Amino acid sequence: MTNAPDRLALEGIVKRFGAFRANDDVNLKIADQSIHAILGENGAGKSTLMNVIYGLYTPDAGRILSRGKEVTIGDPREAMALGIGMVHQHFKQVNTMSVVENVVLGLPGRQILDLDEDRRRIETMAAELGSEIDPDQLMSTLPIGTQQRVEILKMLYREADLLILDEPTSVLTPNEIESFFKLLSRLRESGRTILLITHKLDEVMDLSDRVTVMRQGRVEAELETSATTPKELARVMVGRDVVFDVPHTPPKVGAPVLELDRISAVDDRGVSALDELSLSVREGEILGIVGIDGNGQRELAETVAGLRNLTSGKITVSGRDAEGYDPAERKHKLGVGYVPEDRQKVGLDLDSDVSLNMVLRGFRERPFAIRGWMDYARIRSHAEDLAKRYDVRMQGVSQIARDLSGGNQQKIILAREIEDNPRVLVVSQPTKGLDVGAIEFVQRTLLSQRDRGDAILYISSELEELLLVADRLAVIFKGRIVGELPASEATSEKLGLLMTGKEVA
């Protein structure tokens, strides 16, 4: 084993986007038949590196060696030819086709389809992996965990022996995660190599043989998993000791400000997303919404912000019914600030400049416009002032928002939503994709808003983050709040059960 060449080795990989180095001199050695984890925060360069391996990006410098032989990987097909398969975080599959059709789809050299043989092979392969899959079932009818298995099967069917799994557990429930772990062990035993991309420490500790920790595009450490501790990994990943150094003082809670009374709403497809959900957020507290993605979090945020209609129920802000107020009116008349989950698609007009984005939700109002006429001088000076106070790094306020980094884009949104002292602040995944410094800035800002008496509804899929920032937690499951508890009493176990809809004794 020791003399065998590495399944895959990267030497000095550099990938630049403009002036930004997404990967900076990355070295990586993946032993054959091992589970190798790549650990790093959002934006550490993990996905870029995987796209380099999978042929989606061409590196600006560096070498790739497959089983000791130098190779160039120009596109995914060449990666497949080298036995490299990738399972994306968001599956690439056709929902209206059956399992066998999805697996066979795109296989080269097939003019006439005889799927009987394929059905048999899929069943045997699935059995080998310890799972049962009906090859004729429609993809859309399968649970997410099974869909993921089909994706893996698809790669194995193409004789991939190095599987890249991008954040594979982010879509799974805790139960599915458990059996998924078993599957990975089986894959390793059957001679496959697995490259696991994740930002979750426990996954790394439970599963991997070796772990490479990335931070800001660089490899910070490569360690034997058995020889390290979660604490050490966290320190390397974040670049300093992970003690939450944002002072989290006990909240000074006042009267309820935001009250949701049995609200229901449907998602974009018209399917029920919120089911008579009730909650209230009081002055001066942060209520964290915990839950597996897709349980109504997005719709919850949008109904409060006024971007989605209620089908029943009532939302009140400081006792006033919010019905009939559009998103801008909710901000300016009711005092509901909203930091949306998708900052690039919703929170900003990326094609407009920083100054307009700073007043995106109020540019039609005084003092930025008077009787339909824009006062751009006023808008500019306002933006310059905010940019200074919220430390937005840019060339100037007339720079197009698209050209700013994610952290600076988020600062624009925060500045705008916080600036005219809201009563309620709805924040959705506010730290997603941000670097550590920006995350800290966001959290600090939110806490100081809390201390000023804002009622904050904090929606996040990062459990640790919620445990640190929130004063109280509410668990959302299938559009309902299934449990509420003070953050101090919350444990991962308790929350984990609630998140899957189980009652806690």
Added chain:
Amino acid sequence: MNTGETGSSVSPIDAEARLQLRLLGLVKIVYLLKTVWAVIAALLIGAIFILLAGGNPLEGYSALFRGAFADYWGIGDTLVRMSPLLLAGLAVIIPLRAGLFNIGAEGQIYIGALFATIAALYLPDFLPGFLRIVLCIAVGALGGALWAAIPGLLKAYRGTNEIITSLLLSYVAINMIGAVLHTWLIEPGAPYPYSREVPEEVILPTFMPRTQAHVGIMIAWVTALLVAIMFWRTTLGQSIQIVGHNKHAAAYAGLNVKRLTVLSFALGGAMGGLAGVFEVLGLKYRLFDHFSPGYGMQGIIVAFLAALNPIGAILAAIFLAGLQVGAGSMQRATGIDTTMVAALQGLVVLCVAMGLAFKFHPDRWRRRIAAWRRDR
């Protein structure tokens, strides 16, 4: 992640850096003028065609230019042509700033002309002439706006593709005018379908004696200016552009995306309607069947040539009008067929479209200039 550099650095820059900055500015200007280069390229390619057809491109182009711009009557004709082209261009530009394609300016022109004709023929005589003119113009613009509101409404509330609906509605409009002319509006005893002549009091005065250059041309210019001001200074213009950039962000900003969709389409339609009004009141004095030689479609060319800039649209419309007016002179002087101008228009569109692929990347050029200076 962010370099944190600021554009307005106060530290002293040495001469070399300043020179490189100036070179960068120069390159930027070259990029900004890309429509001009595209037009020149189109004319050069057109020259090859003229050569192949056995003509002399230099003589041809100079005859074309002289015919369109170099004498009094030519200028008058060019301006008369410019007016519907400019307004049709604006009819495309306004909705396109909201991200919507109005391919149906042609139909809006016809409806505008129909509304204006009816108003001109049936407004009571006792109203003063000036008021009747104003009313005719308003009614025509309103007609175009209402017609364009149909695809706007369908898009906003039913999600129907506005490209298809606006285009198909043009044919409805053209044939509707045909039907009305054949039955109700036709001048008794007319050999082919046209309406009665509009009363003298509502005919637009000309501002260049002995030419057909009517004041509608000036109104078109003022309109283009107003549209420019709308996008440049008003909350309405800004709102339309945010909708064009990103509908989700627009909704988040509290803008009524559906209303703005309908409104921008209707505003565009009003422009088309005006084009129709002026063709009747300023030029032909009657409503003719099939009076527009495709101004609506040529409006798309104007819009792209102008890069959606309303002031640029004036120049683009003058250029296209000049080509069309000069074509006759070119044929008379050199025997080059007028259809060559149609080919030229196509080439211009092609070249401008290709020009869209060239974008100015300051960083890339900064590096290139630095490398070039180092080599020297």
